[in-house]
Amino acid sequence: MDNAIDPALLDPSGEGADLVALTRILCDIPSVSGDEKALADTIEAVLRACPHLDVLRDGDALVARTHLGRDRRVVVAGHIDTVPIADNLPTRLVEQDGAGELWGRGTVDMLGGVAVALALAVELGAPGTAPAHDLTWIFYDHEEVDSALNGLGRLARNHPELLRGDFAILGEPSNAGIEGGCNGTMRIEVRTHGVAAHSARAWTGENAIHAVAPVLTRLAAYAPREVEVDGLVYREGLNAVRIDGGIAGNVIPDACTVEVNYRFAPSRSVAEAEAHLREVFEGFEVLVTDAAGGARPGLDDPLAAQFVQSVLATTGGAPAPKYGWTDVARFAELGVPAVNFGPGDPLLAHKDDERLPVAQLAQCRDALRAWLLDD
Amino acid sequence: MDNAIDPALLDPSGEGADLVALTRILCDIPSVSGDEKALADTIEAVLRACPHLDVLRDGDALVARTHLGRDRRVVVAGHIDTVPIADNLPTRLVEQDGAGELWGRGTVDMLGGVAVALALAVELGAPGTAPAHDLTWIFYDHEEVDSALNGLGRLARNHPELLRGDFAILGEPSNAGIEGGCNGTMRIEVRTHGVAAHSARAWTGENAIHAVAPVLTRLAAYAPREVEVDGLVYREGLNAVRIDGGIAGNVIPDACTVEVNYRFAPSRSVAEAEAHLREVFEGFEVLVTDAAGGARPGLDDPLAAQFVQSVLATTGGAPAPKYGWTDVARFAELGVPAVNFGPGDPLLAHKDDERLPVAQLAQCRDALRAWLLDD
Numbered sequence: 001m002d003n004a005i006d007p008a009l010l011d012p013s014g015e016g017a018d019l020v021a022l023t024r025i026l027c028d029i030p031s032v033s034g035d036e037k038a039l040a041d042t043i044e045a046v047l048r049a050c051p052h053l054d055v056l057r058d059g060d061a062l063v064a065r066t067h068l069g070r071d072r073r074v075v076v077a078g079h080i081d082t083v084p085i086a087d088n089l090p091t092r093l094v095e096q097d098g099a100g101e102l103w104g105r106g107t108v109d110m111l112g113g114v115a116v117a118l119a120l121a122v123e124l125g126a127p128g129t130a131p132a133h134d135l136t137w138i139f140y141d142h143e144e145v146d147s148a149l150n151g152l153g154r155l156a157r158n159h160p161e162l163l164r165g166d167f168a169i170l171g172e173p174s175n176a177g178i179e180g181g182c183n184g185t186m187r188i189e190v191r192t193h194g195v196a197a198h199s200a201r202a203w204t205g206e207n208a209i210h211a212v213a214p215v216l217t218r219l220a221a222y223a224p225r226e227v228e229v230d231g232l233v234y235r236e237g238l239n240a241v242r243i244d245g246g247i248a249g250n251v252i253p254d255a256c257t258v259e260v261n262y263r264f265a266p267s268r269s270v271a272e273a274e275a276h277l278r279e280v281f282e283g284f285e286v287l288v289t290d291a292a293g294g295a296r297p298g299l300d301d302p303l304a305a306q307f308v309q310s311v312l313a314t315t316g317g318a319p320a321p322k323y324g325w326t327d328v329a330r331f332a333e334l335g336v337p338a339v340n341f342g343p344g345d346p347l348l349a350h351k352d353d354e355r356l357p358v359a360q361l362a363q364c365r366d367a368l369r370a371w372l373l374d375d
Numbered sequence: 376m377d378n379a380i381d382p383a384l385l386d387p388s389g390e391g392a393d394l395v396a397l398t399r400i401l402c403d404i405p406s407v408s409g410d411e412k413a414l415a416d417t418i419e420a421v422l423r424a425c426p427h428l429d430v431l432r433d434g435d436a437l438v439a440r441t442h443l444g445r446d447r448r449v450v451v452a453g454h455i456d457t458v459p460i461a462d463n464l465p466t467r468l469v470e471q472d473g474a475g476e477l478w479g480r481g482t483v484d485m486l487g488g489v490a491v492a493l494a495l496a497v498e499l500g501a502p503g504t505a506p507a508h509d510l511t512w513i514f515y516d517h518e519e520v521d522s523a524l525n526g527l528g529r530l531a532r533n534h535p536e537l538l539r540g541d542f543a544i545l546g547e548p549s550n551a552g553i554e555g556g557c558n559g560t561m562r563i564e565v566r567t568h569g570v571a572a573h574s575a576r577a578w579t580g581e582n583a584i585h586a587v588a589p590v591l592t593r594l595a596a597y598a599p600r601e602v603e604v605d606g607l608v609y610r611e612g613l614n615a616v617r618i619d620g621g622i623a624g625n626v627i628p629d630a631c632t633v634e635v636n637y638r639f640a641p642s643r644s645v646a647e648a649e650a651h652l653r654e655v656f657e658g659f660e661v662l663v664t665d666a667a668g669g670a671r672p673g674l675d676d677p678l679a680a681q682f683v684q685s686v687l688a689t690t691g692g693a694p695a696p697k698y699g700w701t702d703v704a705r706f707a708e709l710g711v712p713a714v715n716f717g718p719g720d721p722l723l724a725h726k727d728d729e730r731l732p733v734a735q736l737a738q739c740r741d742a743l744r745a746w747l748l749d750d
Binding site (some may be wrong): 047166181185187190198199200201202203207209210211213217219220224235237238239240241243244245247248249250251252253256258259261263290323324325330 | 516560562573574575576577578582584585586587589590592594595599610612613614615616617618619620621622623624627628631633634636638665677698699700716
């Protein structure tokens with residue numbers, strides 16, 4: 001097999017797995033959404049070589065579980081697809097003053113996190129190790145595209161029992177700190193209607209673009225909330241993301257649409273978010289086009305609290321809120337508290353200059369490892 | 376020649392030319408802009424058969440002039456192209472309670488007016504008639520498309536001497552009344568700029584759509600003027616005709632553009648119109664994308680005053696302002712006072728149900744004829 005991973009790379013004896021080399025191998029197998037097969041094959045081969053893991057494949061998603069008879073089960077999940085390559089593969093390792101950065105598509109979002117999970121999946125549960133909890137490792141496809149295609153969503157539909165657990169960690173980039181929960185997101189269209197007319201006789205028409213003025217005025221004046229949820233402060237946002245009206249340079253427009261994106265704290269439900277927007281845009285036609293609830297950080301869970309301590313001890317990072325919507329919300333929906341925890345700066349995700357400070361790979365591995373082994 | 380016009384139709388002895396039959400022939404030769412050749416050929420054959428006319432062809436435009444040695448010259452012009460056919464050819468004549476309507480593309484805009492002009496071109500100046508003025512008849516192409524292609528504009532560049540005259544009548548539909556001059560028109564883009572950001576972290580960006588709120592508020596509050604020019608009251612208009620901003624449902628937009636169309640009275644110059652808009656949109660980036668000055672009605676001209684009297688006597692119609700921009704502005708630019716005068720309701724131009732009350736054909740012909748013969 002061309003893309004096979006040398007088992008020596010994963011051998012945790014001695015220094016532990018070579019996470020930088022492993023991340024490079026994973027990134028250098030192109031895996032843009034829809035084209036994950038080669039990378040899924042490579043990961044599957046590694047998992048199937050582990051006698052302590054029970055492996056299932058669904059499409060290009062993999063689920064590997066220990067059956068150690070522990071009281072509790074921890075799920076660690078990460079997507080293996082990337083956004084399109086921007087002439088930024090193969091990866092390049094740039095070292096300066098002793099600090100290394102790995103450049104290339106997927107290093108941040110999120111094959112660095114996948115490398116950490118894969119190395120720990122091989123190690124924890126193997127003879128000679130005693131994880132404190134049973135473990136479920138999930139590697140899935142189609143996270144970077146239409147939510148209906150999402151591999152984790154498909155697993156939740158096809159094999160809900162495989163996602164069950166007491167706590168979940170999603171390896172999305174969070175600068176090796178815990179980012180708890182996520183904001184919800186809702187998209188609406190605010191629409192105005194008028195009467196078309198030739199602009200030479202504008203008074204015979206009714207201008208739908210002019211009618212949208214109060215919508216933009218309310219948006220410009222809107223003061224987004226900051227909301228504390230389970231000890232973390234979430235910042236909301238309400239923004240026009242698109243506006244469109246008019247058909248020709250000499251026609252009074254009879255329709256105008258403003259698309260608005262609302263990001264709301266996880267203490268607010270989707271229904272409450274919609275009610276709020278209908279209040280903000282009272283008097284206007286409002287159509288909800290897309291909505292996904294947020295996820296509370298769940299850091300009041302005892303398992304989570306231990307994990308926070310482990311990360312604090314390893315990287316010194318205090319938990320912070322996650323603003324963007326991530327798949328932790330899918331776990332929240334299944335009743336599994338979940339946090340984001342992975343190497344890499346989320347602001348560099350999807351960028352052409354995506355790059356990962358390689359030190360964060362070991363930091364994440366060490367924090368997870370210490371907590372899972374209950375050292 | 377397939378499309379030749381039977382000279383009997385044009386014989387002014389007895390009842391005069393059969394204007395309804397003539398209009399139908401002209402309409403039933405399709406002449407959508409760019410495809411005027413067949414109709415121009417037909418009209419050219421009629422004009423060249425008249426010994427009293429000196430005929431020039433430039434592309435699909437025709438200029439036919441008398442040389443009677445009169446002191447003054449009147450220009451009568453009309454375009455022979457139409458907007459695309461909407462399953463509304465060949466023409467249909469519908470008669471009800473003695474009133475006839477001719478349905479079909481071009482009946483209103485403006486082959487009815489062309490029929491009136493063509494019949495009078497054949498009659499006036501022929502032996503036995505004594506027009507009060509020398510006459511220039513212009514039939515031109517490409518009026519319904521990009522102004523750069525306009526056949527009258529091309530004639531003004533190639534043969535400016537042929538457009539010279541003391542007064543001009545453009546046969547655009549005006550319900551057989553005189554519509555004097557025309558409003559000017561100006562298009563501008565008002566642009567705002569912001570800073571792009573992921574909408575999950577909106578506070579790191581700056582929303583260019585929100586920034587456009589005051590632009591729309593000013594437009595919605597704007598009270599357009601009514602301005603009297605040479606005795607006619609022109610109604611102005613200031614309208615957003617297009618708005619566009621945003622690139623994706625999760626990106627804070629960094630640019631938004633509002634296209635605004637200003638229709639201004641002919642007493643205001645293009646420069647004054649621009650200055651006014653820069654004042655209205657003070658504080659915003661304004662780019663002028665298109666401008667054409669209006670034309671004063673010129674009804675204080677003695678020739679025009681006589682024409683107004685002739686129309687009043689024939690149709691009872693008092694002169695009114697023309698709101699839309701028409702080619703009268705091209706004559707105004709050449710220093711020739713010009714008015715619109717033709718059969719048909721301008722509100723039906725370009726419509727699928729374009730139709731002409733045929734009585735207006737004879738009304739227009741009679742008013743023009745009486746004035747030109749100084750009866």
